[in-house]
Amino acid sequence: xxxxxxxxxxxxxxxxxxxxxxxxxxxxxxxxxxxxxxxxxxxxxxxxxxxxxxxxxxxxxxxxxxxxxxxxxxxxxxxxxxxxxxxxxxxxxxxxxxxxxxxxxxxxxxxxxxxxxxxxxxxxxxxxxxxxxxxxxxxxxxxxxxxxxxxxxxxxxxxxxxxxxxxxxxxxxxxxxxxxxxxxxxxxxxxxxxxxxxxxxxxxxxxxxxxxxxxxxxxxxxxxxxxxxxxxxxxxxx
Numbered sequence: 001x002x003x004x005x006x007x008x009x010x011x012x013x014x015x016x017x018x019x020x021x022x023x024x025x026x027x028x029x030x031x032x033x034x035x036x037x038x039x040x041x042x043x044x045x046x047x048x049x050x051x052x053x054x055x056x057x058x059x060x061x062x063x064x065x066x067x068x069x070x071x072x073x074x075x076x077x078x079x080x081x082x083x084x085x086x087x088x089x090x091x092x093x094x095x096x097x098x099x100x101x102x103x104x105x106x107x108x109x110x111x112x113x114x115x116x117x118x119x120x121x122x123x124x125x126x127x128x129x130x131x132x133x134x135x136x137x138x139x140x141x142x143x144x145x146x147x148x149x150x151x152x153x154x155x156x157x158x159x160x161x162x163x164x165x166x167x168x169x170x171x172x173x174x175x176x177x178x179x180x181x182x183x184x185x186x187x188x189x190x191x192x193x194x195x196x197x198x199x200x201x202x203x204x205x206x207x208x209x210x211x212x213x214x215x216x217x218x219x220x221x222x223x224x225x226x227x228x229x230x231x232x233x234x235x236x237x238x
Contacts, residue, residue: 015052051065150234
């Protein structure tokens with residue numbers, strides 16, 4: 001894993017520039033923290049890691065680079081347009097194909113290596129790549145349900161599916177971490193002054209607050225905190 005970590009460290013400044021990552025976003029940690037090492041598991045492979053390792057052609061990396069740090073209205077609109085008639089070599093197809101490998105869970109070294117190999121196969125085969133991209137797109141579109149008019153997600157990819165289908169924000173429950181996420185592709189959720197809890201998990205990691213300092217993506221630790229945050233977001237973005 002050491003070479004993979006080094007490759008991500010070296011690629012971080014380039015991807016940060018390519019994706020116009022905001023100053024609050026820790027470029028190195030956002031990539032390296034996804035890589036398992038020894039007995040330490042991690043979220044695993046994603047499109048950002050694929051870019052860092054050169055598995056996505058550099059001239060097709062801009063969309064994935066932007067989406068790795070923050071969703072924007074422009075990128076969501078690009079995905080909406082490119083997915084009306086998906087082309088295997090479009091930026092959206094490359095991003096979706098990488099997303100099809102992503103698990104966002106407790107990934108160990110063996111599984112991480114398998115993820116990389118699976119994506120290498122997709123990268124080399126346009127037919128397989130477009131099939132994976134189309135399947136992932138359809139999966140995203142079905143991975144949320146509406147609860148009181150709000151997209152609610154229990155499996156990774158549902159928020160993206162909600163955005164693609166026209167919703168501005170949504171809520172996701174991450175079973176692997178036992179917390180909720182609230183996300184939007186608009187500039188802010190309106191939670192800058194929200195009083196997040198100071199709860200931590202068994203590894204002393206915060207269970208509430210902005211993710212990597214984001215104003216667009218936050219985590220909350222229980223139903224009460226979720227209800228208070230959702231009330232503010234609903235009032236801000238409705």
